[in-house]
Amino acid sequence: MSHLFQLAKTCPKTGARAGVLTTPHGPVLTPAFIPVASQGTVKTLTPDELRSLGVEIVLGNTYHLYLRPGVEIIKQQGGLHRFMSWDGPLVTDSGGFQVFSLAHMSQITEDGVLFRSHLDGSEHFLTPELAIEIQEEFGADIIMPLDDCPPYSEDFQAMRQAMEQTHRWAERCQRRHRRQEQALFGIVQGGTFAQLRRQSVEFITSLDFPGYALGGLSVGEPKRLTYDTIAETAPFLPVDKPRYLMGVGSPEDLMECVARGMDLFDSALPTRIARNGTLLANEGRCNIRNACFKNWDRAIDQNCDCYTCQTFSAAYLHHLFKCEELLAYRLATIHNVRFITRLMAGIRRSILEDNFPSFNDAFLAGYQRTDEEVRTGQKRKWLERQRKRQLWQV
Amino acid sequence: MSHLFQLAKTCPKTGARAGVLTTPHGPVLTPAFIPVASQGTVKTLTPDELRSLGVEIVLGNTYHLYLRPGVEIIKQQGGLHRFMSWDGPLVTDSGGFQVFSLAHMSQITEDGVLFRSHLDGSEHFLTPELAIEIQEEFGADIIMPLDDCPPYSEDFQAMRQAMEQTHRWAERCQRRHRRQEQALFGIVQGGTFAQLRRQSVEFITSLDFPGYALGGLSVGEPKRLTYDTIAETAPFLPVDKPRYLMGVGSPEDLMECVARGMDLFDSALPTRIARNGTLLANEGRCNIRNACFKNWDRAIDQNCDCYTCQTFSAAYLHHLFKCEELLAYRLATIHNVRFITRLMAGIRRSILEDNFPSFNDAFLAGYQRTDEEVRTGQKRKWLERQRKRQLWQV
Numbered sequence: 001m002s003h004l005f006q007l008a009k010t011c012p013k014t015g016a017r018a019g020v021l022t023t024p025h026g027p028v029l030t031p032a033f034i035p036v037a038s039q040g041t042v043k044t045l046t047p048d049e050l051r052s053l054g055v056e057i058v059l060g061n062t063y064h065l066y067l068r069p070g071v072e073i074i075k076q077q078g079g080l081h082r083f084m085s086w087d088g089p090l091v092t093d094s095g096g097f098q099v100f101s102l103a104h105m106s107q108i109t110e111d112g113v114l115f116r117s118h119l120d121g122s123e124h125f126l127t128p129e130l131a132i133e134i135q136e137e138f139g140a141d142i143i144m145p146l147d148d149c150p151p152y153s154e155d156f157q158a159m160r161q162a163m164e165q166t167h168r169w170a171e172r173c174q175r176r177h178r179r180q181e182q183a184l185f186g187i188v189q190g191g192t193f194a195q196l197r198r199q200s201v202e203f204i205t206s207l208d209f210p211g212y213a214l215g216g217l218s219v220g221e222p223k224r225l226t227y228d229t230i231a232e233t234a235p236f237l238p239v240d241k242p243r244y245l246m247g248v249g250s251p252e253d254l255m256e257c258v259a260r261g262m263d264l265f266d267s268a269l270p271t272r273i274a275r276n277g278t279l280l281a282n283e284g285r286c287n288i289r290n291a292c293f294k295n296w297d298r299a300i301d302q303n304c305d306c307y308t309c310q311t312f313s314a315a316y317l318h319h320l321f322k323c324e325e326l327l328a329y330r331l332a333t334i335h336n337v338r339f340i341t342r343l344m345a346g347i348r349r350s351i352l353e354d355n356f357p358s359f360n361d362a363f364l365a366g367y368q369r370t371d372e373e374v375r376t377g378q379k380r381k382w383l384e385r386q387r388k389r390q391l392w393q394v
Numbered sequence: 395m396s397h398l399f400q401l402a403k404t405c406p407k408t409g410a411r412a413g414v415l416t417t418p419h420g421p422v423l424t425p426a427f428i429p430v431a432s433q434g435t436v437k438t439l440t441p442d443e444l445r446s447l448g449v450e451i452v453l454g455n456t457y458h459l460y461l462r463p464g465v466e467i468i469k470q471q472g473g474l475h476r477f478m479s480w481d482g483p484l485v486t487d488s489g490g491f492q493v494f495s496l497a498h499m500s501q502i503t504e505d506g507v508l509f510r511s512h513l514d515g516s517e518h519f520l521t522p523e524l525a526i527e528i529q530e531e532f533g534a535d536i537i538m539p540l541d542d543c544p545p546y547s548e549d550f551q552a553m554r555q556a557m558e559q560t561h562r563w564a565e566r567c568q569r570r571h572r573r574q575e576q577a578l579f580g581i582v583q584g585g586t587f588a589q590l591r592r593q594s595v596e597f598i599t600s601l602d603f604p605g606y607a608l609g610g611l612s613v614g615e616p617k618r619l620t621y622d623t624i625a626e627t628a629p630f631l632p633v634d635k636p637r638y639l640m641g642v643g644s645p646e647d648l649m650e651c652v653a654r655g656m657d658l659f660d661s662a663l664p665t666r667i668a669r670n671g672t673l674l675a676n677e678g679r680c681n682i683r684n685a686c687f688k689n690w691d692r693a694i695d696q697n698c699d700c701y702t703c704q705t706f707s708a709a710y711l712h713h714l715f716k717c718e719e720l721l722a723y724r725l726a727t728i729h730n731v732r733f734i735t736r737l738m739a740g741i742r743r744s745i746l747e748d749n750f751p752s753f754n755d756a757f758l759a760g761y762q763r764t765d766e767e768v769r770t771g772q773k774r775k776w777l778e779r780q781r782k783r784q785l786w787q788v
Contacts, residue, residue: 039713039714039717039719040710040713040714041714041719041721043719043720043721044720044721044724045721046701046705046721046724046725047705048701048705064717068713068716068717069688069709069712069713069716072689073688073689073709073713076689076691077689077691077707077709077710083707083709083710083713084710085705085706085710294463294467295467295470295471297470297471307440307442311440311441311442311479312479313471313477315463315467315471315477316434316471316477316478316479318463319433319434319462319463319467319477320433320434320435322462322463323433323458323462325433325435325437326437326438326720326723326724327435327437327438327439327440329720330438330440330720330724331440
């Protein structure tokens with residue numbers, strides 16, 4: 001078996017776990033953050049830089065890559081690893097999440113999802129089988145089944161239906177899956193209802209996947225509910241399999257969700273906010289566009305060992321952002337990715353050294369969380385923009 | 395004397411020269427191309443990358459840096475070298491060229507140039523003295539006097555007046571120049587009139603600068619006239635001083651102008667066309683957006699040792715450009731800069747080995763020049779756009 005998860009240590013006071021995930025393209029020390037290479041590139045960075053920043057695993061978006069450059073090109077170029085020149089561990093998602101959030105007019109039927117490309121309006125039909133076939137051509141180390149992932153809702157019946165759809169699709173994906181060197185994970189749904197999550201865990205684990213993901217979180221629900229749902233779900237997942245929380249990537253969330261027993265995390269957040277000038281530090285987020293940085297002689301984060309902080313002053317970064325220089329987005333991305341890989345490495349070390357709770361407490365005490373209202377407001381705006389775009393473009 | 399130009403070899407058949415320019419921040423092997431870091435960054439690249447691409451010297455634009463972040467910030471950050479973290483040889487221009495081409499409502503008087511910032515419409519008055527003072531605060535190794543640099547014109551009297559203005563300003567710049575570790579070059583003007591160029595060389599060299607630049611070329615004139623003007627001017631410049639041709643940077647122009655005795659060249663062309671998807675190769679320019687690259691398995695330029703060509707297929711680059719991924723602009727810039735530094739190194743080697751003429755012939759025979767009509771059409775459009783912007787925004 002080429003995929004193997006070895007649990008090295010579990011925190012006796014929290015649910016935090018340290019382990020090693022072995023893939024055909026090398027090991028991943030967990031807990032691990034997975035930067036998003038939506039279109040086959042972690043925006044602004046080269047594979048060399050990713051490695052030098054301590055990144056061990058990246059995620060490609062099947063929705064984007066299926067539409068452009070398309071499966072044929074990637075297949076003929078020797079698969080996604082070779083296409084993007086990343087020879088480390090690689091995950092692809094099923095495409096479902098972007099179909100629901102980005103594509104136009106997505107319509108779910110028992111058979112799959114009908115949608116229109118956000119690029120050219122062309123019609124496509126994504127089935128569980130097709131999601132697997134595409135991902136088998138891409139050849140990532142970890143692949144995901146098509147799931148029904150609705151935005152946050154308190155409608156129990158709707159969430160139950162989505163969960164059940166997810167279960168039926170999971171079976172179809174598993175049946176179609178051929179390339180056994182790729183690990184097909186199972187996805188647990190059920191919204192923020194503990195009862196549904198338990199039910200989903202029971203069903204999905206009964207299918208015996210080599211790893212399990214929690215889907216349908218960080219989709220607009222209050223943060224408290226995210227944490228609670230994980231706390232109520234993770235303990236029922238098998239201890240000897242990796243646990244992957246999809247769509248989470250802020251420092252405070254990574255902390256909270258590691259503490260609740262999750263091992264892998266992917267999110268575009270650290271890289272997306274970087275391009276907006278928002279830099280991560282132990283004290284919280286700061287925006288480099290702020291006038292206070294205009295003449296700031298020191299690095300943004302004096303504790304940071306990244307190229308950006310070791311080489312440039314905050315004043316220079318501020319200048320680059322003011323000028324909309326392309327280098328700005330890259331230097332900020334370097335810093336944020338490094339901040340997260342250092343954070344994950346620190347978390348892992350603290351688990352192995354048996355002091356995760358105090359590491360966790362110290363970090364969260366010093367870190368100013370992003371205001372819940374601001375955060376949900378931003379999320380709402382983002383969802384509205386997606387929705388408007390659909391109405392307007394279709 | 396910290397600035398020194400040592401001529402190592404002159405081609406016996408052409409005017410090509412190989413030498414070494416020594417600056418307080420290190421040596422520059424000539425002939426050399428100087429990439430443009432307009433706003434304190436060679437767009438998309440870090441200083442580390444520049445060095446690894448074989449770049450020995452870069453140029454900052456005084457106009458841009460004076461407007462943003464401003465002289466005070468750069469001064470307080472310890473000068474331009476430190477601000478942009480480039481510890482190699484550095485040139486700044488006087489700001490004049492951008493005032494004429496980019497700013498709004500530039501009005502020349504004997505005293506200087508009145509203009510409005512293209513950023514916020516604020517009014518500024520650039521004098522020869524101010525151009526020197528700003529550049530002394532920036533602290534580059536080579537600095538340039540304010541000159542009167544009109545676009546291409548066949549109006550002899552107008553060109554004579556601009557030349558004479560340039561001469562009077564050159565004297566004022568020299569008089570104001572204090573920091574002797576910075577080499578203030580002289581600029582020769584005179585349009586495409588051989589008579590004026592001779593006159594300008596005579597006057598400017600009489601002031602005894604440590605290096606000489608040809609200004610007012612590559613400003614819309616037919617290419618034949620650029621070459622002829624250089625051929626008629628360079629032989630009258632002192633052999634023991636570096637000769638800098640401003641605004642030239644296409645491979646064929648670099649070849650032609652080295653052959654006519656020039657040593658240093660700066661231009662935004664290689665980096666600007668890179669961001670438009672135009673890549674340089676021994677065969678000529680190619681556009682990576684072209685459909686023929688969609689499934690091209692090999693590197694764009696298989697003879698190239700740059701990171702881009704060594705790491706990625708043309709198909710991947712094509713994909714990145716189609717997706718407007720930020721990494722696209724960077725990878726293309728890496729290639730074009732490396733193409734030019736390799737070209738210059740090859741030129742230099744051939745001069746030292748006494749076979750520049752055959753190197754030159756072989757290169758130009760294999761290289762498809764950019765169509766003159768296309769080129770002047772593009773230049774005209776660019777100038778019109780600049781002009782329209784002025785009319786519209788003021």
